[in-house]
Amino acid sequence: MPRLPWVAVLAILAVFTNSVHAIGQKTCATFASSSSTFSVVSGGTAAPILISPDDWPGVQRAAMDFAMDIHRVTGIMPMLTNDTTSASVTSPPIIVGTLGMSTLIDTVVKNTNLDVSSISGQWESFLAQEVMNPLPGIPSAYVIIGSDKRGSVYAMYDHSEQFGVSPWYWWADVPVTQHAEVYVESTGCAHGAPTVKYRGIFFNDEQPALQNWAMQKFSNATGAYYTGSPFNHNFYNAVFELILRLRGNYLWPAMWSSAFGLDDPLNLFYADMYGVVMGTSHEEPMTRSTPVEWNIFGNGLTWDYSVNNASIYQFWVQGAERSKPYETIFTVGMRGAGDLPMSEGNNIQLLEKIVSDQRQILTDTFPGVNVSTIPQMWCLYKEVEGYYDDGMTVPEDITLMWTDDNWGNIRRFPVPSEMNRTGGAGVYYHYDYVGTPRDFKWIMSSQLTKTFEQMSLAVEREATRIWIVNVGDLKPYEMETEFFLSYGYDSSVWNYDNVDSFVNLWAQREFDASVDQAAQISGILANLTRFNMNRKPELLNTTAYSLINYREASNVLYELKCISEAANEIYNSLSADKQPAFFQLVWHPVTATYNLAQMWIYAGINNLYASQARYSANYYADQVQSLFEYDYELENQYHTLLDGKWDHMMDQTHIGYAYWQQPMTNTMPAVSRLQTYKKNIAGVMRVVPENTMGAWPGDDQYNCANGYGCPNPTITLDPYVPYGNRYIDVAAGGYEGFTWTANANSSWVTFSETGGSIDPSSNPEARVYVSVDWAQVPAGVSTAIINFNATALDATATTWNNVTNLLNVPVTLVANKTVVPSSFHGFVEGDGGISIQAIHASRNTSVEGITWTQLVGFGRTASAVTPWPRMGAGGANFSVGTGPSIEYDFYNFNTIGQAGNVTITTYVAPSMNSYGLDRPIGFAIGVDNETPVAKYFFPYAVPGAMPPQWDTTDGFVADNIIQVIQNFTAPPGAHTVKIWMIEPAVVVQNIVINTGGVMLSYLGPPESIIV
Template identity: 60%
Template sequence: MRLLNWKGPSLAVFLGSLSALRNVHAIGQATCVSFNSSPSVFSVVSGGRSAPLFISEDEWPGVQRAAADFASDIEKVSGISPTVSNVTSSVKSSATPIIIGTLGQSSLIEAVVNHTKLDVSSVSGIWEAFMIKEVANPLPGVPKAMVIIGADKRGTIYALYDLSEQFGVSPWYWWADVPTTPNSEIFISSSGCSHGTPTVKYRGFFFNDEQPALQSWAMEKFTNGTGAALTGSPFNHFFYTKAFELMLRLKGNYLWPAQWSSAFAVDDSQNQPLADFYGIVMGTSHEEPMMRSIPVEWGLFGVGPWNYSTNAQNVYDFWVNGTIRAKPYENIFTMGMRGDGDLPLSETTNVALLEKVISDQRQILTDVFNGTNVTDIPQMWALYQEVLAYYEDGMRVPDDVTLLWSDDLWGNMLRLPIPSEFNRTGGAGVYYHYDLVASPRDYKWITSTQMTKTYEQLSQAVDREATRIWIVNVGDLKPYELNTEFFLAYAWNSSRWSYDNLDTFVSAWAQREFDLSSATANEVASMMTNLTRYNNRRKPELWNSTTFSLINYREAENVFSDWDALLNASTMIYDSLTPEFQPAFFQTVQHPILASSTLGKMWIAQGMNSLRVSEARLSANDLADQVEQLFEKDYDIKTEYHQLLDGKWNHMMDQTHVQYFYWQQPMADTMPPISRMQSKIQALPGAMRISPEGSAAAWPGDNPNQCAAGYSCPPPTITLDSFVPLNSRYIDIGAGGPSPFTFTATSNVSWLILTPSEGSVSPSNPEVRVEATVDWNQVSGVQAAQINFNASVPGQPFESTPAYFVANHTVAPSGFKGFVEGDGGVSIEAAHASRNTSVAGITWVELPGYGRTLSGITPWPRTGNDFNNFTAGSGPSIEYDFLNFNTINDGGNVSATLLVSPSLNSMGPDRPIKIAVQIDDQTPQTVAFIPPVRSGDASSAVGW
């Protein structure tokens, strides 16, 4: 079979470097820190003494504050607290200092540059760039110094936090309680390190869907229990102090604040100036224009309906006041308008009205920022859901307004710039989701986004020049720590990461956070890959008793075992850690695995309970008990999280997640229904129940799953061919009531082996699994056997139930190499190709860890062929050799099923993604697997 080519920007198909050394703490950046002395290093701390920190009084206040953090970080690592001094160029120092400052702001740095003629061309005028370098005789009377220079305020701040991370202070030291690995000696290489402008100019996250977890937690930790006077919100400057520092340590610079029951500028009068003081660029979400919170502020201060066609003046005045309030600070203004409560505007809204909205908003900016060219004021228009449809209908905004393209709420980009849109002066950006409140189902409880998928989608944004703004919805932030850091790290420097080294990001993260060996860190990387793989097959909020098949391919049982294996691996590492590291590991690794595995196993147990009841098997009662136990364990896990560190994170796991009834979160966690078999009365057909693999039925007696009639059905027939991977079928021998019995399983042929062939079943051991295997050396072609299951029940008549077994010894031609049909099908992992043919420099590459099982594949690079399509058969192809026994020439039909990622038509509605499939020399068949739909109709128009 050949996948001949794709048409469109990206497709991942599923069928079925950086070195990291212990005590090297930085992730994804060039390191210049060491912990051993040498002739080519500068001493930060050595011999019990620390280099002093020099900074000028005229430095940015935010840099002054970050320098204090830097000093504190040095003390965390070394136990030595450096002095921090405001100095002038006339300072004299016998110690070798660290001089900190910003080009164009710090008179101290200006003096260093003038005195030494230091070449700062690599950072001068470069957005958020920095350089760190040892300089001889930086100032008269100072023999040498390590000089930290930022091109701008945040450049200097990032330089300090970059070094702090390399020293061993995790960005998550407070938010995830990561201990600092001590080192009494800290050095920076004399040549230092540097960073140019980030890949994405504005990078940040969105606190959203924040009730019940984040809001309840913040209310307890940052207020006296009442919240803000007008809104009741707990998100005050105490909360944002912690949030802003984390963002800067993660190299972010842009925030959409919490909005439901909150209003950033109203909740606390210190919030806006605090953000500017820290150096955080503030914005508002896709549905909150002109730096005003919707719906809270409109509910407080708005007059009349939120409707620009009937109430334009009041809405206009509302926006004017928000703009005046925001003017002193660094912001990105959200343009346009959605309906109140993040709903679409009314159906009578037209493009002309929306264009007037933006025109009027631009006039407000011009009036309020009198003397400033409106094109120099950062603005963005979020092409979110139905708003993208307006764009497709021809609506346009001024060229300097950033177009913020959105995913489909589930991590699949709806649209990205096409080449004709690359040169807009406002550029383009991305709004992405790790958390969602929307139809068809919320997902806001636990981490469920695959890092590989995030990379695959956002690397397209890089390729398509959508790098002005990236914002990700992180809900409550916890427990999305790892994914949030990757999002910002990739935005900071996309060139560091590719599809084949993402696992090193996680292993480096595990080493930094938990001080693990490289081998154990690699285990953690594998665990986190599996955690998100299992949770992304279907989001936990969408799980139910039939998510995984209870009868086919032992799927549910295998998933249950996978969860157990994952939890056992995580627990082994957790138990091996010292107590100081366990809280951080519990929050970021152990808890997500423990919580997810418990919920996943509960749903599987509930499905098996229902199945066993329908089969009149007493083991249903044990499964009912298991469901109850797992449901209670779910609560215990949440309680353990909330009691961690004397309740520091109390309420953070309050999010309900068990048994959704519609898209919105359940109002309480509710145990799914269970059924019990009357254990004191025997099932009508007798004490023994026979349940063969691949069937939802049981024998003897009637069952609707035995045959179409549902009664008087023949004995079961079990089939097996020689290419079934497990090379066996099972038959469960179950108790049908309170009577214990012994059984035997015998066949009339020597080639069928039954293990065990006898056993005992009782209420305390309600079922035994018999595996039926075949000695294929004794079988030629298709042969049949009969199995008799006989039961001896004390005080009851002898029971005997027959079953038929058909063995099909299929044989592949001599010398064939490839995949062979087993059990009526051929299943191939996408990466296991026989041939991979490149065209125009494009080839199919593997995306490790992407998808349901092993990995996915996608054409690479996505920029190839100048973004143009190939015709079927002319593009890069990937081939799979397989053999099936139901051939076309013999009159049968062959169906090929491709499991594809839900990549959307991001080149626009007129460029649908297509893939062509050819089997042997048959005519290729081309499929556009994403149907053409008007933007905003593909998912619910409500979403946050």
């Protein structure tokens, strides 16, 4: 299937040469002079910067940042002149300004006949190039022209980033890359109108972290007069600059115990001066903070328009009047108090009246202005989407803001009949959430590839008027936030072939990483976010990952251990000035995640081992305690970094959830202990085979159905078990040590070790891997007996030679030598099933130019596949069995109950019925020549609601997967499973074929062997 060759990825990375590490835009900066370059700084002299005094204040302010950025990079401060003449210029200058607003720029255009048609009248566009004789007495200048105020601002920040200043230079302490000389190509840079008109972030769920931090850093510790909020203009000015450097233009301000327009009278002024468009969230109509401002000024009246419309109407009038002088998108509609649905009743008719009244307020507030030209947004959040689907209408110039399910799965996009609305459509997305089935707001837990997959659908389905993402406290979602805004700024740069290169480029920019080191960092973060997206850290528990099947928990820990060690190695290799940024952006989230996962899995092991009467349960109890305390140490390291610059930013609790809401403090998982000196009545040795919760000798509820009088354990092995062996643990049952041996009655049994000593205090157990020499075994079933023998020290013994209590535990090994015909090529049954990663197809057939295509890095285990282009064939669907198909050949030896049937589970992303109620998402699946079966996997729900399967801590979003199960006839032999596209946007990750032996696990069995 289509996949960008690695050489092409390297070519993309190589575009940004000469240490220019700007992301996602054409590069025009260089650090070597040539005949085709213009000098920004050379020979210790900086080109002066000219700007017109009649330009936008925000452009003039950004010009100061631009001059300072040049100084940060080179140590040379350029002269910044606010003038319309050239009298003071002694060297070729940089001239900056806005077309039609800057007298200086308009004069240059007139003098040179510069072609500005590409940006004239365009939204947030710019061009920059060297021009000859721009002003009298100036032979040449580098001219940066914006089509509007933000076009000018973006142009300057674009150059700053190319010169070496990361947008995160303050918010993540990314050091500026130093250069003695800086040049730009004479042909310069340009950018047209952004893909998405309004691109912003939303501070939400900002207590305790962001609010506590801001209270310490920006407030007098008492906060605003009315609300106590610390979010004043000093805080927001830092935010506004960041948004603009990230090429965003829109903000929903913090709302918990805060009111943007009330907390500081300068907040609105500075937002407009910087050039950031203000809005308010889905529950805050007409720019009024709700419920905060209503609780202050509502005089105790109910937030219910059906009974209190006069007071609420006037409340909204005041909001419109307050925002009138400033660039604003007005939220219309209404939700109930506390971000809840409105009271039961005639909600559609009431909401239509509410919107009509709000439009009247805008008409009255802006006399002489057509209300349809005033930016307005109606957010179809939760039940409000249901009102729309049930027939509620709003004027077509109001932007319909579609939302995700709060977990990154967009509920609905515009259908063709909605794509011609003059107000267009947008998306409200989440990286952070408070609500069911559980809060997630501690640490990064969203896959960048998932964001791309969902937001690229928004582009294709024309939901491009407004994008807003809930970033919680902003930190630690820095990289994800930048990608969201960058993709909205120019979606044409990123596609399924190269989206994974974004992180490489980001790592090069932030840490001056080499291409190879950047690729390593990209791999670290891909695996980190994959783990945290598989199951949010707040949803982890002691049994989330199987402790006994497929070595799942230990494999998860091993992968996290590897990325943690890699992050450590890179951190230690960096210079001291780069380490703080790497700590925040990579090291801490990786280390904290690994520590948390260890703690939960070790707690599960402790509980399991205690039930198995294994003395090492005490060791794991100690480890859980240590890891739990280290979690706070990591938090403290973050808070004391850089003399406490980010104190409180990791205050968020994340351990010990009892329901959806955060715990008030972290609580360690429960652990169990064995009494230190109590003997085990079954003897000194515990024998525990793989894939069982039981332990021998003695009685155990898991050893057999009765729980007593159980037979000795049995393990099975075939040539196609992915790991190629089984393990058997030999463990201490108490404080007494012993020696042990293992032997078999057949020569074809091999062991990783055949004996050793168990010391409960230092070496409490051994893991013995048992394999089969298949060359010695005939086809079919063979058995062998493995004997584990223990010789224990006498209570009075002082040497290992004084021994008593010979203990023997036999284990039966069943070796089932299965043979595949030499002519077969594909996946082979092993361990009772066939597990297939969807990217490893046998065949892939296109229809009408649509092909099942790899989404690199998407999903829970490997990459995923989806039909591409998703809007191919005009976005049409296919009847069952006629669409693009993808095939997987497999060979099975068994069927369920040997009755000729298998169960196929297709693991698909929890994508929703986003193309409308009459186009539920689905695919078709079949085996061999059987009639394919259509599977519409996302259940119907009342409009605006979620089906029951979505919710709970074991639902679709908690597990981040939907398992689609279907029975098929497949007698032993070679077969093909085939998946057809029905609807666009379905994402397939894995296919698991159960032939009777698939065991329970979170991620599913490891991929089967291919021959």
